[in-house]
Structures are given as structure tokens and as C-alpha cells.
Amino acid sequence: MMASGYNAKEEDGHHSGAPGNGGAGAVKSKKPDNTAFKQQRLPAWQPILTAGTVLPAFFVIGLIFIPIGIGLFVTSNNIKEFEIDYTGIEASSPCYNCAQNYSWNSTSSCTCKVPFTLEQPFESNVFMYYGLSNFYQNHRRYVKSRDDSQLNGDLTSLKSPSKECDPYRTSDGLPIAPCGAIANSLFNDTLELYHLSNGTRTAVVLMKKGIAWWTDKNVKFRNPGGNANLTVAFQGTSKPVNWRTPVFELDPNDPDNNGFINEDFIVWMRTAALPTFRKLYRIIQKKVDAPTLASGKYELEVSYNYPVRSFDGRKRVILSTISWMGGKNPFLGIAYITVGSVCFFLAVVLLIIHHKYDNRCSSADIPN
């Protein structure tokens, strides 16, 4: 009420001294308050989209995007990447035999050696990935098939895993640890890299720690009962059906990398987004004096355990350096350049439109 009185005074301008204004509060009328909000008169910015007004935006976008794109493209191109397919589909492939004979049920390991040559030396840290194709780790039922509580070291879940793990929940009456289809299908090829120089075969030092997310390794995944004695902790559980060793023997040499907190295991448990994916396997530490991987001949020794032929899968090993924006992928750079150019082109089109049409007396267009 006071507001309306006040506003009335404002509108009148020259009326402030009149007697009787003091009684404004006493007046009760249904008159709506004359506030900007209630009268829908809030101050507002009203952009009008016409060629003329939009044009600068397009130019600006073009001008910003193209340099970014070029920068990204160059960055991506500077990344060195080398990929070896060792699936063994072709008869010429060194792993052909292993691939032919191998299935989940095999007990003995099959080893094959894949030679390759690096044309250029790899500077800085080299990341070694294994890659799988046509492997639908993002399948709905597959993604669900895990028990996070069990992986977190929860004892109850260890003994009675979640129903989501079915049908990989129990085996022979014992709860499976780790349960579920993801764990069950753990990638179990072993890859080793040898540098062949002057006839000598030197193993390249592969770091197997630091490949998983820090939070996964330290927060999400925990061994039941700490890392004390895993054999005891996992007593009363069964290994996953496809596994050859129980979970507490994943890395018997390093208690920090054994059991649920085995980093290879953790990396695998982080299900890939797309059917063709790579997962970080090892890191080759940068050397102080020489390139991390000098150019030359190398040999990849694969202990071939993982069958992919049934689903037309492919297995690869990727060696890659990394930049501030991740691995080698020119796409973003190209995208930026393309979008920037398109914007630039559209800006020109708009400029023409603007010159041709925007100047006319546009009010004529209101029909009667």
C-alpha cells in the first residue's frame, strides 16, 4: 500500500507537499502495486536477431575458432603414436597360431612375439596402451554387472555380492570375488617390450603403477581387511570363472598392487565408453639423457590369453606420447577450423544480406 502511495506521488512529481499524503497507509484499495515487476516493466535487454546484429558475432567466432583449431591441430600432430595389431587374424601374423587355438578354457599360455620398428624416437613419457575393438564394454547389462561395495572392501559384500553380479555371483556355492561380468572378462594378455639394438634384446622398463585414477586406487577400490594378508582376506571366496589365478595373486610381488587394488584390474573395471577403446597398460618413464624410446627395432612379447575372435574383436598395442590435451586426435583441431570457417563464411553471407535488405523501411512489412 505504501508502495502505491509512493508511486502515485512520484508520478505527480510536484505533489509531495500536499496534506493528506500521510494517510496513504490507511487507504485500502485493490489497486495493484505499481512496481516494475508486477507491471512487467523490468528493465530488459531486447536483442533483435537480424543479419546486422548477428554478423559481428559470427566474425568473432570465426576469428577465435580458427586459431584455436590450428593450435589444436598442430599439437595433435606433434604427438607420436605407434600402433600394433597383434590379434593374429591373418595367417602371416606371428600370433596367428595362438589366436586360432585359444579360448577361455585354455590353461596353458601361448606366447607370440611381434616385431616392429619405430621410425622416429619417442621423447618424453611414452604411454603403452592395449586396445580392443568390437568389445562392447558399454553394454547395459555388462556395465551393471559389478559390485562396488565388494570392490571397496566391504566384507558383507565380499561374502554375498550384489544381485547385479548375476550370473557371475557365485561359483560352486562360493561368492565370487570380484564378482560380475566385468571382472570376469578381465583382459589377461601380458605384454612385454624389448628393444632390439645391435642384436641385443633389452627389455624396456614398463611402469605398472600410476596407470589408474588416483581416486580409484585409493578411494574406490580397497582390499577387504586392508592389505595385510590377502589370502586370508579372500578366504571363502571363489575366483571369477574365467580367471586363472585368484584375485589375491594378481601381483603377488607387490602388496600395493594386489587384490582389488591391482591397477590393471582397476583400469579394466573402468568400462570403456565405446566398443573400440584402449586402456592404459604401462608407462615408459622418460629418460634423462636419451629419448624414451629411441628409433629402431623392437619386439613385443605377448602372452596370448585373451580370446577376441568370437566377436570379431581386435587387439592392439599402442605406444603414444601425450600432450596437454590428451592423446593423438586431430579431430578437435579440424572441428574448430571447420566451424570457424563456416562462421566466417556465414558472416560474409550475412554481410551481403545486411547490405541488401536491412536498410529498407522494414515497418512496411506489417500486414494489415
Next chain:
Amino acid sequence: QLQVATETDAESCDPWAGLQEGSRIHFSDNKIKTTKYTLLSFLPKNLFEQFHRFANVYFVFIALLNFVPVVNAFQPELALAPVVFILSVTAIKDLWEDYRRHRSDTEINHMDCLVYSRPEKRYLERFWKQIRVGDFIRLRCNEILPADVLLLSSSDPDRLCHIETATLDGETNLKQRQVVRSFFHLDCEFDPSKYNGVIECEKPNNDLNRFRGYIGRKCGLYKENLLLRGCTIRNTEEAVGIVIYAGHETKAMLNNNGPRYKRSKLERQMNVDVFWCVIILLVMCLFTAIGHGLWLFQYGDKRPVFDVLSPEGANVSPGLSAVYLFLTMIIVFQVLIPISLFVSIEIVKICQVFFIHQDSELYDEETDTHLQCRALNITEDLGQMQYIFSDKTGTLTENKMVFRRCTVAGVEYSHDANARRLAMYQELESEEEAECPSRGGTLPRRDSVGSHQSARVVLRSQSTKSHRRTGSRAEAKRASILSKHTAFSSPMEKDITPDPQLLDKVNEGGSQLNFIHFHRQPMSQLPSDLADIIDFFVALTVCNTVVVSSPDQPRQKVRMRFELKSPVKTIEDFIKRFTPSRLTSGSNSSSTSSLVTNRSSTRGCSSALSSPSAESTLTKLDEEGSRLGGAGLLADFSPVPPGYEGPTAKGGAGGVGVSGGAELRYEAESPDEAALVYAARAYKCSLVGRLPDQVTVELPHLGKLGFELLHTLGFDSTRKRMSVVVRHPLTDQITVYTKGADSAIMELIKPPLTDNSKGKRQRKILCKTQSYLNLYAADGLRTLCIAKKTLSKEEYACWLQGHLEAETAIHGREERLFQSALRLETDLHLLGATGIEDRLQDGVPETIASLRKAGLQIWVLTGDKQETAVNIAYACKLLDPEEEILTLNADSQEACAALLEESLLYIQPAFHGDLSAAFPLYPPSAHAAGATTPFLVHRLGLVIDGRTLAYALDKSLEDKFLEVARSCRSVLCCRSTPLQKSTVVKLVRNKLKVMTLAIGDGANDVSMIQVADVGVGISGQEGMQAVMASDFALPRFQYLQKLLLVHGHWCYSRLANMILYFFYKNAMFVALIFWFQFYCGFSGSSMVDQWYLVFFNLMFSAFPQLVTGTLDKDVSAHTLQALPQLYMNGQNSEEYKPYMFWMNMMDAFYQSLVCFFIPYFAYAGSDVDLFTWGTPITTLALITILLHLGIETKTWTWMNWASIVFSACLFFAVALSYNSSCPTCYAPSNPYWTIQRLLLEPRFYLLCLVTPVTALLPRYFYRACQGSLFPSPTKVGRQLDRSWRQTHGGNIFSLGNLASTSDPLGLKTAFASFNNPLPRYFPPKDHPQSAHSTLTIPKDAAVSAPSDPPLRTSEDHDQSTATDDTQSCLEVTKELPGVTEGSRVVESPERSALQRSDIGVSGWVSSTPPLLQKEAVELGTAPPGGRSRCVAYTRNWEQNQGSDPETPPVESRTRTQTKQSIAADYSEEDRL
């Protein structure tokens, strides 16, 4: 049908037995419970009700589907969240409403009332809820009735009880209720303990106007005996009654219907698209299911390791898998059917209603009412109207009936002074605007007004000063504040200036009559014209139902009692009263006094105002004809403080002075009645008091006369007249005074005998009166004929017999009473006729013109006679003097058919060849989309009368009628009944498939209001029935303009855009998941975390669209009103066309493709995991969706910014906290630390930059091109908006702003716009060819405008605008070489003057002087459309060539011209 309630019998026999036993359970008690729920039943009942909405069932079904393990997509509990949220929001709303109802119920149930307690033999205070049927209750003045009560006793000596029914029907005038007849002669104190009887009555029903029953098996009960719950007792000190219906069985409660539910056109359209969404959903699900089947099939028997077996370890066949997947996909894609859409729409509509409510421009100061939205869910329909059906009286006109002129006995009294007085009100306004500040303090002169009230007046007048309003309204407002209880009593209606000639005659007649009466001479000595005049005024005063009250004791009726006699109710009564001895005695003094003594015992215990002795003295004095003495006594007796000199008191006879002085209030049921009574009072024939049995009239020289009121035959619309039967106190004859529509009365006039001179004179009078009636009608006056008839006793007795039978009849009582009235009203003697002016409301012509320009067809349906209606139509510019008028008056079906055929033939050849004479009502695009076939509306008016309308509405002719009617620009149906009104609306609505709006104010418009798509009621003077039936209630007709053009447009465009956006948003989001199915083996997997998926709609993207849906303004209110054409946007549903849904869907799919595949390629082949990849996609989608809304938002207030920023922040806040809260809780996505990691990745930000840009690029580009290449009218409106704002920068007269206007583009468009002057300031003229703009300044403003200081200050400003203008327009002329010269016109001073007036008038800023705001400079309208305008320029130039370029011819001409001659001016130019 009278249904005997036997239970009532039993109970009423001994009403107290039941109470004591406490066993009267089969009657509902008076406790009301309007709540729907109890604590226990709330949950099940509310849920049950909510599940009536199909959408809710669907969503619950989907949520429950999640509990089935084979198909579940989300965590079941989580999937329930949205549905539970929606349901609980609704439930909480219901609960709150119910709680409020419960509280008010409790309050009502615990009100106090005096109930008779038999054991204690006295009345005890009890709560309302304790009242039972059969209880006796005692009611005091101003108490509210707790139940439907049969009136058994009243303290009122007339056995009356006055009630106010405002809460029932909103009518504030008092209504009289009578004590049950068998109780009429009871002694003073009604003792319930002695009463024993049976009451039979109808079963409870909701008909407020019907009640029948018996008491004691012989005495009928009618609605006059029933006091309804919720009414207030007034003017009656005490009343006792028995409760008949209680609690929920009362008529008031049975009438209590909930709000109406209408479904708007937009919603119907939306539902179609919801249906399409369902189809899209099913197609998508089916596609995915088949894809999954095939995907599985390709692996054959060797199931890959990632294809997880069923929990039992069994292999599910691809087919079954596909079926399961289909159901899963329905869950995953459920977002496509927008769960929150319905809720959001409801929220937005409520906000829209709130804003409409709050609009101060729709607030009427005078009545202190603002617009009411009674239907909450059809606001957007207001923006899509195509036809308006309007009532005339009270809607277009003020319904303030002002007596204008009259004719008595064939002589016309023109009342010129009165006409001048009415004209004064018009002029007063301008003065008031000017001197308002000083006025407030001196305003109230009346002593009776308290000081705080006067302070209030001061304040009100200050606050409204800046408003554009007319003086008559300001005047009326003042009056209404002073005497706000009495309707129809503004000074304009009251202070009638009498015609001196007639006044003389009245005085002469009065004195002669007095002389004759005093000397006991036969009445026939009075010259017949004088006798007619006296009778005429007596009829005006007597023949009505006006109740008299006095001002400082409102609601206290003035008692002027001479004798106490009830209307004749029985034959015995008649015989007793009309015995020959009494009638022949020549003086009724003895009989009167004897009656007084007879009844004195009754009166003794009544609490009448006067003592019996005073009354009898009065009576005696009066009968002696001692005017002065009587006046003196009256002055003492009158409750009004004496000494007030009324406006009519001219120092005449003392008696006159008194009657004029006591300012009595007349509470009339209709404004006509009040107008006539006030008119009569101006001639000193005042109505002083009215009782059921008597009317007291004060006549000049004769003093007060008591007319014994024998019968009142009330007005009904079939008879179109009312009559009173009185016994004339001077002649002692039984006289019937009849007042009614001229058509009704003229037929009943006794045909004059041909032979003698008297007969000739009679014929002459009849003939003259008829011609005057025609004249009045031609002036747009409402005519009423006054007639009388003298009955001999035998005739009366004969008629009375029949009438009494009819009155007591149980079956067909109404019909019999009607017949009885017909029998009486025959062979009348014509006294004269009156012409009453019903003034047009403010702004009606302007509103009609502007609505018409908005493409609305306006039909006026009125009950008035043709001539009156046509004239009003001309006055309000509905009809144009220049257009041809087709008048259809037919006597038979065949004639009507022939007429229609003829009109059709006339219309087609006459106009089809000549397209320039016709103009399309709708732009061409409407024809393509709309159901209506293309047709042209011609410059034709159609007038049809009620009878012809009845024929034309026949099934066989209705199509032809419609074809004729739709071709006409305006249609006027006169003499139409309420039923016809609704039939017409229904016909147009159903046959033409158009949106209809009906507007009216009276009960006769109710059916029409209910039939139309949108019903608008005018909360005017004629009660509230129309308002009760309406969806929107407006205080005045002119507000319709803003309601439709501004709020309608806004509501429509806001909601349309919001719905479209909703569809887009959901489709876009769902499509993301759909694309992903191609990369996850169609397994129903989702890369979007289920939490985001579920809450995306509900939380992250919910607020901005609500804000935009509520606040967005595509064009400012000012421009919308200035360019009514913009309204067609809504009429043609241009914001939401079917193809737009698909366009939006396409855009949604495109955008989702971008949002999916840019991250896809950016992360292709990398080691990204599912949800680390999905989270950026969600983010991108959200950003894109928000920015999309940004593109579609036209008005950015801080709330828009805030909501968008809030939404984005909310997402990140939720994501951050969700991703860091629990490492193991949210299976399967398990998003621990995902967003945190993403935020550290440069790639995430790079994606956030490029993806939304790419996604929105096409839309943004399209909008920009659209804005430049083919701007919609709305867009042009926005440009005008902007340019005005830029030019004027908040102060239209600041010169600095012009120079600082930086945007060259805006500047150009700004001034370009002035070439096409704003139609708002133009006369409502729709000449298609009058493209040329003429500057006309009406009245005094024309003279003063050039020297007006504000205009002068803007002179330089305008000069520069003119040059700019020229530059911009030269471009056009280059393109159109034929009009090169046209540009020169722009440079002429006339042009700049034109612009100047535009600026001056635009009223942007409240500091504009009131004079300018009010005096709209009217300009000839230019129909836009480039070509014709350019032609106009040429023409304009040709005109200017002949004249001096320095002094523009048009302007100079208009300075000397009156408004009328301008019309001719236009036609001249048209011919050029």
C-alpha cells in the same frame, strides 16, 4: 414437481422430539465440510484423483517397469523420483488448498446464531454447525443467514425482511422477503414453543429462484418466503424462521460449483504433438529393439564375453531380448514425453494470471475492481481470438441510464438544458485534468461525509491524475466513493435538468389538481393534456420497484406510513376494502383511520420508527391538504437531517423543498427505473417511500400522496413491460400504470374512436408519439412508453378473481400469472414516452477500431430495438457511415431465405470483381493453414433483427446466413433473446471453426458467455451473473483491448514458445541416448548418468523456461496496442504451427547429433570410460539447451540471466557434490571424482566451446536471416520498439539522446517506422484505400497543439529525425521509381509535424502532460504493405503541390475543422 418429503412431515410435526433424542440423522446438519480429504483418506484419495490424468498413470507405469529386473534401466527408486516429485507437488498443493478450506469451514461452522431451545424456552447462542433442520432461529440485523430459513416472523411491520444477496449473486441491492402468509397475522411475538405444524417442501436443489412447499397443507410457500444461506439480513431488526435446508443441502452450497475447466486451443494442439511424441518414442524403441535383436543374432550361439547372460545363467534368445529391450527403451526414452510439461504449463499459467491480475491498466479506480481471471487455464486463448460477440447495454455502453427527453401527450419536450448538462460532463473532464491538484481538498461538500473519507478522495484523485480518464468517470468515481452502496446514482444520472416548459405544465397541473381536489370537483375538469402530464409523472414514480432509503443510514428504508394495508390478497379483502360505501364516501379518511386503529395492536409491538400518534396526525394533516404543516412535520419525522438544499429546490412550494432536500436514495433493480424516478424527481414528483402495499409520492402543490399498491406485475422479457395496479388517492379509481418497450405498449393501446374530436386527438397523439419514438431511437436513445388504464371496480373484481387464483395455484403458477398479466394489460391509454440515453463507455470506439484492426470480427448482439442498436453501432464505430448496410428483416422463413439469397447475390458480383473494395481479413498464410476457406470481408454491415435471426438460425438457412455474415465487416443482431445469442455464438464457433469470445454484463448474456471459447463478463452495474459465468471479468469494455492485444498476445506467444521449447528440449536430450545405442549394441545402455537423466528435466533445465514462459515479451505492451495487426500472429497460430513442431524436432535431432558426435570423435579410440565421456555430453547438451532458450528469449531481464546462470551453476554444483559424495553408492555409473577430473582437462572446455556453437549455428543463422529477409510482423514490432526506446531513451523530449543514438541501423529503422504512423492514434477507420495519412487534431488540442510547450521543445529533434527519415526512405524510392517524388513529402513540415505528434503522444513516459496523453492526435491510417504506401506518398505529394510547401494544407485545414467534417474529408481523399 413438488416432491413431498415425508420425513420432513414427521420431523416438523414435533421438531423438538428429534433434537432431544438426537436421532435426526437423515437430515444433513448445518455443519459444512468443503474439504475433499481427511487425514486418513488424503493419500489414497488424492492419488486416485491424480491418476485420473493419463500422463500420471503413464509415468507411474514406467517407474514401476523399473522394478522388473529384466527390463529395468535405472535404479528403481531413482526412477520413481520424478514421478513422486510431480505427484507430491500436486499433492502438497491440494493439501494446502484443502487445509485452507478446512480452516474456513471451521470458522464458518463456529459462527454464532440464536437458536430456540425448547427445554429452556428461550433462544440460546449456538454454533452454526449445531443448527438442525427444524430449528427455529432468531436473526438480527446484519447477521448472516446460517442456513436456508423459512421466514416466519419479522419485526418489520410489513412482515418483510430485507436481505442482501451479494455473496450469492453479487447484487448489492436489497431484496424483500415476506413472512409466510399464514403467519402474517400473528401477534407480535412469535413463540416457537407453541408452533406445531408440518412443512412439506421440495427436495434440496440448486435453483436459487425457486422454492415451493406447503405449510400446514394449505398455505403455499414460495421463494419470497425463503431466506437463503449466506445472505445478510438488512433493515430488519429481527426475524425468526425455521430452518428448512441446512448445511450442504442449502441452495447456496448446492450452487457452489468448482471452477470450470476449459481446454485451450493451444493445449489441444499440444496434445496432438504429445501424441506424435509418443509415436516417435515407440518408433525409436522399436528401432532399438530390432537393432538389438539383430546385433545379438549376428553373434549366433557364441555369445561374446560382454553379453551378460540372464541371472539364471541361461542364454536369452535374440527375439526375447528384443522384447525386453523394447520395454527398457521406453524407460530410457521416457523423457521424450515431457513429464514436467504439464506441471510447468500450470505453473506458467498461474504466473500469467498473476500478472494479468496485477496490471494496473486493467484496474478500475471507480469501482475499485480489477480484472479477475476466473478460469486459470485458458489465458493463451486470449491471444487467439477471431470473433468477438458483444452485448451492447452495459458492455459497450455505461449502463448509466440518463433521462434525456420525453414526449407526453404527443408533445415533445426536448430537454435542451439537460442535453447541455450531459455535454458538460464531457468537458468537465479536461478541466479536471488541468486543475486536479487543487481540486482534491475542496471536493467533498457534503456534511455527512466523514473526514477520513474526504482524505481518501484527495488521495485517490492524486493517484489517478496521471491516468487517462474522462471527467464523467472521475465524477462518477467521486460519487461512488461518497455513496458507494447505491447503484445507478451517479450525479450524472441523478441531476436532471428539467425542461422549463414541461416543468411549468407540471406545476400548473399540480396546482389545478390540488384546486380541484380541494374543492371536491370531478377530476375530468382537468385539461386532458395536463392530466396526462400528471399521470405520466405519477406513472414514472409509481410504476417501478425502486426501494427508497436515506443516505446517512444506508439500508434503512424511509417509512412514510399513512396506513397499513397489505396488497389485496384475498377476495374477502377486496370486498372489505372496496365496498361501495367506502368508495362512495368520497373521502377515505374515515376508513383509513379505522384501519389504523384496527392494526394498532400489531404495530404496537413492532419496532417501527414512528409512533402511531405521529402517524395518524400525519395522515390527517395530509388529508387536509395542509402542505406546509405536513412538510414541517415531515421534516421532523424524516430521518434525514433537514436543512439541505437540493439542486432542484428552487424556492418553490414548501413541500417541494422538503422532498428535494431529503436526499433519498433510490435502490433500483435496473438503471432505467432509477433514471425515470430521478427524472420524475426533477419535476418534483418524487418517490418518497415504498412499501409492499403503498407507494408514497410527493407531487407539486399536492404534497404527499399515498398510492395504495394493489398489485405489481413485474417486468419480464416476454411481455417486455411491467405494470402496477394502484388505487389513485385523488380519484379513488383503480388505475393500472404500465411501462414498457414501445413495441409492446403500442400494440396494446386502445384504438381511439374515430368519430369524435377526442378520438382524432388520440390518433394524432399516437401518431406523433410514434414518430418521436422513431426519432429517439434514431438518436440512439432507449425508448419506453408509459401508459395507463383505469379500471372499474367490476372489471377489477373480475380480473382479481382470476389473478388470485393464479397466485395461489400450485401448478403452472408462473404461466397463469403471466396470462393474468396479459389480461390486465389491454386497452391502454398512452401517456407518453421517454428517451433514455445510455452513454457509450469510454474508449469504446477506439477499442472496437483497434480490435478490428487486430483482425477480430466484432458482432454485437443486443436485445435493443433495431434503430437504437444501429445508432449505437454508428456511435461506437462498429458501423461506418460509408459502408453499405444490409438490413435483414423478414416475416417468414421463406422471406428470410429469399433475403439471404439476395444478399449473397448482391455481395458476390458487387465485390468480387472489385477487389480494392474488399480487403482480406486474414493474411494469406491463414488461408493455407486454417480450416477456413479464403474469403474476403467486404465493407458491408449486416443488421438483422431477432425474428429474422430466428429464421436464419434454422438448420436450412444457417449456412447461408453464415456465408452472408462472414462476408460482412460488422454484424448487428437486434432484439435477440439470450438463447439466440448463444445459438449464434455456437453456430459461428462450430461451423467456422474459429475462436470466439463473448462479452457481456447481464444475466441475458450468461448463456452466450458460457458457450464461447472465452467468456468475458463486465463487472458492471447489472449484478454478477455474467461475471459468475465468465472466464474473465473486466471492469470496463475498453480493457478488452489490453487484455487481448497485450496479455492475450503475450500469454499465447509465451506459452507457445515454451511448449515448443519443451518438445525440443526433451527430444534433443533423448536423441543423445538414441545415437549412443548404435555404439552399445542397442543394449539400452546410457552414457548419461541416470541421475542426470532423471533430474535433467526436473531441475537442471526447468527454471529458465519457466522464467521465459512467464516474463518473455516479444513486443512491448505499447507497440502491441499501437499496432493491433500484431494480434493476428496469435489468430493464425503463427507461434506454434504444426510444422514448427517438426522443425523443432529436426533441430533437436541435429543438435543432439552435434552434441553426441563431437565428443564422440574427440574421444574416439581413447581410453575414456563410459561416464567420463557421458558427463561432458550431458554438460554440452545442457549448455546447448540453455543457449537455445537464450536465442528464443526476446526479453532479457535480470531474472532470465539469473535463471540461466542458476541452472548452469546448479548442474555443476550437483555434479560436483554428487561426484564426490559416495564412492560406492551410485551403481552402476559410479561417478566418483569424474566431473572433478573433467574440469581439469582442457579438452572438456574446448568441447564446451565448440559444440554448442556448432549445434546452435543453424538456428542462430536462420533467425538472423529471418530477421532480415522475411521478418515476421512481430519482429518488425520489436524493431519499432527498440528504435523508440533508443530514440527516446526514457525521455522523449531529451535532445541529447538523439545525437547519442549510436546504432545507425536502429536509427534508420526507427525513423522509417514513423512513415507508417501508429494506428493507435488514428481514428478507427479501416479504409483500405485511404492510405494517405492525414493529420487531424480534434477539438481544442488542434488549436493549442502548435503552441504547446513540450512540442516546441522537440522541434529541433524532429527536424533531424525528418532528415534521417528521408535518407532511409530514399532507398525505397530507388527501388520503386514510380514514387520518387514521394520522398519529398517526407521533408515537408507536415511530415515532421506528424512525427512530432507521434512522439508527443506516444505516452511513453508518465511525465507527459496529461493533456497530450489524453488528446490523442488522430491520424488517417495507412494500411501498410509497401506498395500502397508508396502510392500514398505520390498522392500526398500531388496534394501538396498545389499548396504552399511551408504551410502544410492538411494541418491548417484541420485547425478549423470540427471532428465531424473530417469524415467527409476522408471520403474526399478516397476518391482522389
